[in-house]
Amino acid sequence: MVHKTKETNYRKYPEYYRIARGEQGVFNVEPYKSELLPHWRFKNREATQASADKIHELFQEYKEADDFVGMDMARKYLQMGYTRSRRYANYPGGKKYAEDGSINERHTDEEKAGAAQIFQEKLDEVKSDPTYQERKKEHQKTYG
Structure with missing residues (x-):
C-alpha cells in the first residue's frame, strides 16, 4: 500500500485526492502543479488571456483522458487566477492589510480587474461543464 506524501503522484493514485x-x-498536488503552474499568469490582460486559455486547454486534455483530478486542479488554477487578480x-x-493590521484603502486597477474577468469566464465554463460535474460527484462518492 502506498502512503500519501508530498511526493504522491495523484495521477497514479487519484484515491488520495x-x-x-x-x-x-x-x-502540493503533483504532477498537476508542475503542469499548470508554469502557465499561471495575470500580469496584464494579454498574459492573462494566454494563461486562462492554456489552463482551459489543459482542462480539456484532462477531460479527454478522463482525469478528474487534473480537471479539478485546472479549475483551482483558474479560481486562483481570479482571486489573485x-x-x-x-x-x-x-496588499489588503497594512503593517498595523488595518485594511488598506481600496483602489481599482482596471488592468487587473480585466484579468480577473478573463479568469472568471473560463472558471464559469469549467464549473458548469457537465462532464466535470459528473466526475466530481463520482469522485466524492467513491473517495469521499
Missing part, C-alpha cells in the same frame, strides 16, 4: 474548498492543494485589482501590490 480530496476535493478541497477553494484553491487548497494547488501547490481581484486582490491586485482592489489593493496596490495585492
